[in-house]
Amino acid sequence: xxxxxxxxxxxxxxxxxxxxIIIYQLILKITGHSPTDTTxxxxxxxxxxxxxxxxxxxxxNLQYQMGKTHSKLDT
Numbered sequence: 001x002x003x004x005x006x007x008x009x010x011x012x013x014x015x016x017x018x019x020x021i022i023i024y025q026l027i028l029k030i031t032g033h034s035p036t037d038t039t040x041x042x043x044x045x046x047x048x049x050x051x052x053x054x055x056x057x058x059x060x061n062l063q064y065q066m067g068k069t070h071s072k073l074d075t
Contacts, residue, residue, distance in 0.1 A: 004061050011054045018047040 001009075022043045025035040 004057060004064075008054065008057050008061075011050055011057065015047060015050045015054065018043055018050060022047065 022040065025040050025043060028035050029037075029040065
């Protein structure tokens with residue numbers, strides 16, 4: 001595994017963990033327990049930021065692959 005695959009795997013695991021946390025917090029909120037709206041929003045923002053990092057990592061990988069392909073076509 002190269003460095004980009006490891007980073008992508010870590011970010012995907014982080015996004016899944018954030019998703020499970022927000023589902024758990026929403027269940028607690030529906031049943032009348034402790035999480036506040038602010039903590040739910042912070043977790044949701046964490047999911048969005050992690051998703052953006054995954055997207056940027058994927059686009060950077062695509063740009064790198066396209067650059068390699070373009071340099072091979074030039075020769």
